[in-house]
Amino acid sequence: MIVLGIESSCDDTSVSVLKDGNILSVATNTQTVHSGYGGVIPEVASRAHLKNISAVLKNALDKAAVGLNDIDAVGATYGPGLVGPLLVGLNFAKGLAFSLSIPLVPVNHIESHILANFIEHPDIEYPFLALVVSGGHTELVYSPSFGKYELIGRTRDDAAGECIDKVSKMLGRGFPGGKIMDSLASEGDSGFTVFPRGMKNSPDFSFSGLKTAVKYYIEKNDKAFIDQNISDIAASFIDSVTDSLTEKLFSAAELKKPATVLLAGGVSANTSLRKKASAYAAKKSIRLCYPSVQYCTDNAAMTAMSAYMMIKKYGTDRFRFDPELDAVPFLRIEDKKI
């Protein structure tokens, strides 16, 4: 079975072809227009999705050496995300599925970040505990079986990725800041200074206090000092973020005793987070998985994979073309019905 995945929830237009659970191709257009603004502008993103989506599809099909008539089903992100960008990918997918007379699987973007783990680790065992850390979400999710999710904790304010992006901007290092902060931090000394850890002793996260602390730190010290010690400051900052993330992940793991622990979302590409989580998992002899970097940030391979897994579980009848399928910008994983 060949599944086409379409993802457009934020600023990446991505299409992927998946055959029997194996990725044949992924084509992604990452919008660069936003970098000057320090954040994604929804109207600009929506316009770029519509302009580029046909070329991205063509690219993905060419790379996979398959034609549209070989496609058995389409999977498309319908939420959560920015409504304008979601509507472009979703309507394009609806057009394709409708005219090819094939099923269309609505994919929850957060679930797809989690299921991205199955691309390279198809044998992951349930129940699992997943830490979803991305630009818009920071959530601890427990899954007893396929498609069922219980929310254990979530951020009360900023998402971890959002906090990292904002701090990168404050330090004058550009947007998005994840990769930049990661490589700076890898060269620095995390003991250089200590930033606060938010929401101790709670399953929920908080990163706005940390963001403010970094802001004061930058104001308090002169620019030359900041620039001179940038790697050490980045390392100390990232250390605070990944300490909070892992502390809560581990406490929840002690409580829920899952068979597997998963990292998911853009921030799960982070070196420090992976290191800390791996050390813990080794100590507790619990299996830890995270996707390779290209499947951490937004990509349609995870969308196609989710659609494929849902079809395997529920059959194609469940996903017969629904003309009314709508985008749900604030879709929550714990509300999942299918």
Added chain:
Amino acid sequence: MYILAVETSSDRASVSFLKETKIIASGSVSGKYSHNKRLFEMIENVLKSACMEQNNIDLFALGTGPGSFTGLRIGASAVKGMATALNKKIIPVPSIDAVALRAFEENPDYGGSDIGIAVEGMQKDFFYCIYTRLEREVVKKSEIVVHPYGFSSYIDGVTAGNVEEINVSFKKYIPEIWPEAQYVGRLAYIRRFTDSSDDSFEPHYHKEFKNVRV
């Protein structure tokens, strides 16, 4: 030649199935946030009442605005998906041209003169352009401009469009002239050789999206 025409630039979305310039079936819905939920249902119904299958479609006609950004993108992405799947061409037709054609047809008294067309801009403003009729076509006699509600001081002659009368004060106004898929389809047929689109075509947003750099 069979044409499927889709028009989603305003609060009223419509779909029309045509044989050349003859309408075989049409459907429409109105409502601010319903286009995404109702578009494919409309397409299904129009195909059904025309007794047609999708593979009968030879050409897609798409209303490209200006108008609601979101509405335009819903129509454009859906039609791009369908046209790609069926390997058929899309002829983009400015929705404001379709409004002009409709204004001339429904008001034959003005056939010999120019008509100003005012299309709702969704941001307390409207798009304005003067058209003249030329055989089966409509021809722009000015550039499209954006005016705030109430603007009318130098607009003489007849204006037609879908801007609510409480928001504009033209000397002579023919209200309730909405863009409709059947007119989009007819213009697409007439323009089938002149206009062609590639995969990356965009609607006529007609408003640069400006943002302050941080």
